[in-house]
Amino acid sequence: MSAQLQFRDVTLGYDRHPAVHHLSGEVATGALLAVVGPNGAGKSTLFRGVVGILKPLAGSILTGGVAARNIAYLPQSADIDRSFPISVFDFVGTGLWRQTGFFGGVGKEARASVAQALAAVGLSGFENRGIGTLSGGQMQRMLFARVLLQDARLIVLDEPFNAIDTKTSADLMALVERWHAEKRTVLAALHDMDLVRAHFPETLLLARGKVAWGATAEVLTSENLAEARRMCEAFDDSAAACVVDTDASKAA
């Protein structure tokens, strides 16, 4: 299977401090990969790099020919303007932008898809609600519905089950597994280890750098988890320039 994503010694961060440090590896097409790690491990940062919002400080991320429009991203804390006067239906409907284009109307078929997507995430009846009236979990599910409609080849979910109860989590996880069955590549950042062990065949344990990457059972061992916990969360203000980089450039 060809690689959907390639991390080539990539370092991502803010203000020269690395949040993801020298990560290398591949994500196969159609993989269902969980990305886990302590707080500040760099999961969100990594995802931002994958979808192209954040440029790497060093190294590169290759998306194996997947165009930007084929990537769907569910961000953790959405920069969404809740006070904007738009209904849940219209908001979710923007996920269909590739079919409707920017100027086309939303036809009957499209309306049906939107309704279906809303039903799949348990938000039937919310069509006409303004997005500002939604709770955190409902917001999350609405974004999920949009991802459903985007019909993307690569789906990146940043803590998608955060504010959601167990029953709904199970429903949404079923959707994720359906994507996996449809041979889409799915990356999900998660905190719930039980969920990961139960549903995700592959896991990357990230603690700024790669701690372990491979089959879930082999990755989520107590030694690995302990090592990950030892990672220091804060940036070191007195850090020097990364030695590995300068050596590499000297070698080149």
Add this chain to the structure above:
Amino acid sequence: MIYDALIAPFIEFEFMRRALAAVVALSLGAAPIGVFLMLRRMSLVGDAMAHAILPGAAVGFLLSGLNLFAMTAGGLIAGFAVALLAGLVARTTDLKEDASLATFYLASLALGVTIVSVKGTNIDLLHVLFGNILAMDDQTLLVVAFNATLTLIVLAVIYRPLVIESVDPLFLRTVSRAGALAHLTFLALVVVNLVNGFQALGTLLAVGLMILPAGTARFWSRELTGMISIAVASAIISGYAGLVLSFQTRIPSGPAIILVSAGLYVVSILFGNVRGVVRQLFPAPHLEA
């Protein structure tokens, strides 16, 4: 009596009819733009733009004297440049829209004043550039009407990406470049409307009819198309009532229209359906489900 006050002035005087036509055209173009400006927290853009266009007008003046066409063209170019630069900086750096625009318009204004001073005269260029709704000649009416048509068409075209970009900018950024294009096109529309509005009707009217009706609409509708419709209606009513007011009293026309619009705004704050003060103090009983 009512006929005398409300209809007669327009039958009797051509300048009143033209003023009414101009204010309707202006409302159709400016009010929808104002709604977007308000939702994107860019309500002060109008005032900033009024100053930003000065170097363009100054260069036009330098090249062709007090030629309104040259100065307007120059003003448009300067406005576009400032809007574009401010938009680009806001998108690519940490600086947000408001700071970005403020810095550029101030630089632009200083540049304009410098250019004018170097030439040596002190004619208040901006004063010359800004017109009066009571002086609508054929050419200016045409410009205002064309501007309104152009605005409505372009707005219809960029509507969806503009909405998406306004509510969830990250989404569009990750999937397409349409967001940036829509944003810049919108800014260009703002500049065109403002410069044409200034030239035809003066700063107060051009900016006022953008922002006040939008603020008013917020209190009567919870969704975008409703807001836009109410904003346009509010602007037209203000224009009409303002002209009547200016006709019956000694209040100048521009301020009269804006005063009426502000009055509508205050009434909306108090009695509006959506979070109006009175509604908040005396809420209707809650529903069953």
Add this chain to the structure above:
Amino acid sequence: MQAWRGLLVALAVSLGVSPAQAQTRLNVVASFSILGDFVKNVGGDRVAVTTLVGPDGDVHVYTPTPADVRKIADAKLLVINGFGLEGWLPRLLQAAGNRASIVTVTSGITPLKAGSDADPHAWQSVANAGKYVANIRDALIAADPPDADFFRQNAQAYLAKLDALDGEVRQALSRIPEGHRRVISTHDAFGYFAVRYGIQFIAPVGVSTEAEPSARDIAKIIAQVKAERIPAVFLERIGDPRLMQRISAETGARIGGTLYSDALTGEKGDAPTYIDMVRHNITTLTSALAN
């Protein structure tokens, strides 16, 4: 020996002559172009005149620059109009640490009223212009006594010209039939002209260029023009010509041309000096109203 004496004489003569030639001209600053013109005519080459608000400038809304502060600081005499024309002046004087003597050329003139303020455009009456010139002459003499006779001569000659001009204006206007002596103009700057020469100026806006008309004002003017068959509207250098064009279009009154009131034009313009300005105005008026 002859050569030496010749050289000495030449030296003595040159020494005697040079102080007179090296005598510096009197530094005078005039607030705007019309006053500058007057000062030049009275002072001749004995004065170095600089103007703050130059040709085509708007003296009502002028913003002074640091260069102006220097001009005033270097001046011995400052010539201003008064009557509230130069609202920006007091602060400028403060900044310049005013040491020059100031002459307000309107002293001795009774102002006309424009609303609650005085109408500053006193120079529009050529008779008042004469008083301006007299005041300037006296101020120049006080600042530079050795040249008193020179100034008096110049002033006398110029006053004679002004007198002749006054007569010209009266004569020209007498050729306009009684009923036609009414004019619409953008800006209420011709009050003194109107009073002195018996021609009525009706304007839709206030005295300065800042005020904006109401619809009622415009309607009244249009009604009046139509009712009284006023023949012409005139544009002004300062202000929006479109308003006048609208009034002209709706009343059938002709656009008579451009009148100059608050500033002279540049060298190549219609009104580079005060006398040219008045002549231009009167020609424009008569040709529009005579038919």
